[in-house]
Amino acid sequence: MTTNTLVYIEINNNKIENVSKEIISHVSKNFDDTSVCGFLTVNTTLSESLFSELRQIGLDKIYIIQHEALKDFNVEVFSGVISQLISNIQPQVLLMGATVNGRELAPRIAANLQIGLTADCTDLKIEDNMLLATRPTYGGQMMATIYSKTLPGFATVRPGAFLKRNFPEKNTEIVYFEANFDGVYEILNKTEILSTEYKPQTDDWTNSDIIIAGGLGLKSKENFEKLYKLCDLIGAKPAASRAAVELGWAPSEIQVGQTGRSVSAKLYIALGISGALQHMTGISNAQKVLAVNTDKNAPIMSCSDVAIVADATAVIEALTNKFS
Amino acid sequence: MCFKILVFVKQVPDTTDIRWTEHNTIQREGLESVINPYDLGAVQLAKNIKSALGDCKISAVSMGPLQAKEALKEAIAFGCDDAYLLCDKKFAGSDTLATAYVLSQFVKTHCSDFNLIICGYQAVDGDTAQTPSSLAQRLGIAQITGVTALKDICNEYSVWIKDTSAYKQEIKITHPALVSTTLKDIDFTVPVNGWIKAQTTDITVLSAGDISAETSKTGFCGSPTQVKKAYRPVIVRHTELIEPDNCEEASNSIVSIINRCKEQDDN
Known part of the structure; x- marks a missing residue:
């Protein structure tokens, strides 16, 4: 039928x-x-x-x-x-x-x-x-x-x-x-709309092919700036975990997870994100998940397609050099 | 003329403190219950209106088990004038359509002369945000979803600010109407005598019969949506673990994955 x-x-x-x-x-x-x-x-x-x-x-x-x-x-x-x-x-x-x-x-x-x-x-x-x-x-x-x-x-x-x-x-x-x-x-x-003020919109990034997200492992707002630069070089879109947003390292518009946005990227790269459940539900539709974390036992490492044990900030530096 | 406000509140489990049983279901025993945080925002807006208008009565209304009286007492302590609990075994298991029906029957039978209904944007245990819209439809009244502040009010109309990630609007609405608010986590100071008032104010408990609700439209039987299964999300991916000797090696692995992704076709 x-x-x-x-x-x-x-x-x-x-x-x-x-x-x-x-x-x-x-x-x-x-x-x-x-x-x-x-x-x-x-x-x-x-x-x-x-x-x-x-x-x-x-x-x-x-x-x-x-x-x-x-x-x-x-x-x-x-x-x-x-x-x-x-x-x-x-x-x-x-x-x-x-x-x-x-x-x-x-x-x-x-x-x-x-x-x-x-x-x-x-x-x-x-x-x-x-x-x-x-x-x-x-x-x-x-x-x-x-x-x-x-x-x-x-x-x-x-x-x-x-x-x-x-x-x-x-x-x-x-x-x-x-x-x-x-x-x-x-x-x-x-009902009468007396005034409307549109806010500048960041273009919709949630379904871009490659998303690179940063978490607490990025250690600072400055390293998020480096992440943005790397994304520009690769043609990817940046994102952030709730923890990083709550610390003010990244804006809430790019937060991924249950309280943020759901993503459906072909490749989701999580740099220094531990992978709390509320984050993982937001990326369940990503085709491939690559996690980089110094902690081999972080939750995200066992629910990614590829898990690389490495320091996220050092990886950003190395990738930036390669794509520059 | 007295301005009548109905504030709908829901008692919810404290979702920040969820524990799991060995069968991956929620451990309900010992789970703390709180007033839905968005509903406290609704109470706050009602209080703002009362200070602006003076002659104003705020009634708190909840549907739930007798235990929900606690949430209503809290609402009274925070400044509501009286409270109603819609409590009947026939209400148990109601989805949003059935819930909105029960609430609308209460309004029609007990408070049809209301001026404004204020609801929280959504309940944190369900996150559906459906009930306010559904209720407004049942009552055939205008609504604004997700107001963030009150700008102006008189008995005939009110002006609200709705501030979303996409736009900020000022909207004027003619009463009777319904607004829902995204305000939450209000830091309340209980007014002097608030808790005494809460202990001495009777909460009116109403059954299906009291609000002329047809029980075929309430509870589990009256709810079109049914949960087929509920489960704890398990993310299954077959992980390839790479432990590189140095950062250079790590970034090489990442570069090759990125390149493979870029070469990949749409499907």
Whole structure:
């Protein structure tokens, strides 16, 4: 039986959120015999460039809900019209990114449709036509695999949990969905955004090919500066453990782990990181993990693909010389 | 007119102190219970509103076993005026959809004239952040998720600051409404007489019948999501241990791994 999966394509500032592409990549690769459809909301006609990008993310079909009331994100309005779409097309699986907006939107849709929802998942699979969603709980100290008795199986997915892949151009069908917008302006009147100040964003590093992370073994903020320089030379992205961030050696934006970000790099190099469980859950989707630590018995050494007993700071120096 | 605030609090295990049994399940015996740290942020915001408006009543509400009375007493000590505990065997095992249903039934039957609901952003034992949104949907009210400060308030509306990693917004919302807050780890000073008030204030305990809740929609049976399995994460990688003689040798190994990664195809 074919599974029909529907994925929310979240667009912010005329750009598709990476997590949407990550979800589509995972579903296309791991859900056997599934048709993958997407849906998105816009307030005005889509740009040509966005249209062509939408045809390159591996979707069979895209539903577009277009209305001027969808200009700014309003959780009541969005959940109302998206619920209409779900009721109409009745997918078996419904997935959204666990972004700031997604985490607010999904529970309202679930409550509206009276269906189960599993939040912030790091793994998804289909078994007997049922969605099995796995998520960390108790602050990353425990994992729970959850299914739902209702349809569609509904989950939000942690950004960075899956690897984003490239797709050949596909003949994606585009369908405009006519939703009912009655009463929408009364809803919009209840909340008013008085001002928005966007913060400069570090580009999304969590799914870059190579990530080099530093921990307490780097011993100082200065050595993190050296790590950044090395990353530039290699074409890698830097990251840090919670302990290093808490000491102020690295900014929290690059923290990896349950309280930081999940990464799905092809190669994750951990320099001087002991490997507390909450860190390891954040890198469980990295394809290859290489750990460098002076302590052969550090937890990370037994759960890496390659464990090298060496001093992290000396290794940074040596690598910098080699790549310069 | 008295401004009515409902603060929803949850009693959670202290997740900073989790111990494991030999079967890799959580050792519940002797596990300390605390008020969810984000819910203390919600209590703080309610108190800020009370100081701004004067004529204001803060009710703390929790769903849980009788033991959760302790969390509510704490909430009273910190400055809430009264407290309700939604306690029924039929509520046990509720997921977020069922929990939001129970909370919404309480609001509809006991406090339908509320002005504002304040919740913590998420509970630290589940980290789902679903219940506030789900509750707002059930009640058909507007919401702001993750406020960090109160800017302005009157009986009809309030203005909030929402400060996320991506943006900072000022949002005006018309009451009745719900806000959830990411404030946590508030350093509370219990007001003079706080604990005395907590000991002398009766906590109203309400059952499913008291809030006209249909028990087919509550608890384990009323919860669509079910845990198939829960386990302690085990990371399985087959480790190749390298003990190089010097740093040069170590960096050579790393360089060859980096180069192999760069050559590797997409799949």
